[in-house]
Amino acid sequence: xxxxxxxxxxxxxxxxxxxxxLWYWIALAVMWSSASHWILGxxxxxxxxxxxxxxxxxxxxxxxxxxxxxxxxYVVKYTGTWLTGITMALLTxxxxxxxxxxxxxxxxxxxxxxxxxxxGALNVWTGSKIRNxxxxxxxxRRLMGQHRFMTQGLxxxxxxxxxxxxxxxxxxxxxxxxx
Numbered sequence: 001x002x003x004x005x006x007x008x009x010x011x012x013x014x015x016x017x018x019x020x021x022l023w024y025w026i027a028l029a030v031m032w033s034s035a036s037h038w039i040l041g042x043x044x045x046x047x048x049x050x051x052x053x054x055x056x057x058x059x060x061x062x063x064x065x066x067x068x069x070x071x072x073x074y075v076v077k078y079t080g081t082w083l084t085g086i087t088m089a090l091l092t093x094x095x096x097x098x099x100x101x102x103x104x105x106x107x108x109x110x111x112x113x114x115x116x117x118x119x120g121a122l123n124v125w126t127g128s129k130i131r132n133x134x135x136x137x138x139x140x141r142r143l144m145g146q147h148r149f150m151t152q153g154l155x156x157x158x159x160x161x162x163x164x165x166x167x168x169x170x171x172x173x174x175x176x177x178x179x
Contacts, residue, residue: 018108019166041068
């Protein structure tokens with residue numbers, strides 16, 4: 001029986017060829033599942049419960065949305081410009097490394113981060129709509145539902161693009177007949 005080289009096993013598990021790595025696809029699925037469940041930091045079942053039962057559930061939803069939108073706008077107020085600049089610089093660096101220098105790991109991280117930065121901007125946009133309208137009750141639940149729908153749509157597009165690019169990369173490396 002051959003001895004298994006443990007370092008080889010570790011490097012195979014954290015392989016930088018991301019698109020052929022199961023962990024990358026698990027991370028992608030978990031990321032989008034979480035993003036579509038946690039709307040503005042509020043679990044979507046809380047929105048559904050508020051619509052179903054009203055009363056205290058409605059008050060809890062309003063309080064959670066108010067707290068989380070205040071947190072978002074605190075960050076935007078004090079670090080928004082810097083955060084945007086750093087995010088754009090990081091995304092630009094990843095795009096250059098990924099597509100100009102052909103670093104697959106950078107492509108994979110870019111395909112995770114770019115859509116999530118759009119979700120971050122969507123959080124600010126929805127939060128400002130909620131704040132400006134003073135949304136509560138049905139209006140708040142509708143805005144939260146629209147936000148979730150847009151996040152899920154972005155997730156579907158992102159997963160599709162990532163899967164197509166990942167399959168293309170795997171076919172380039174392995175070849176169409178596996179060898």
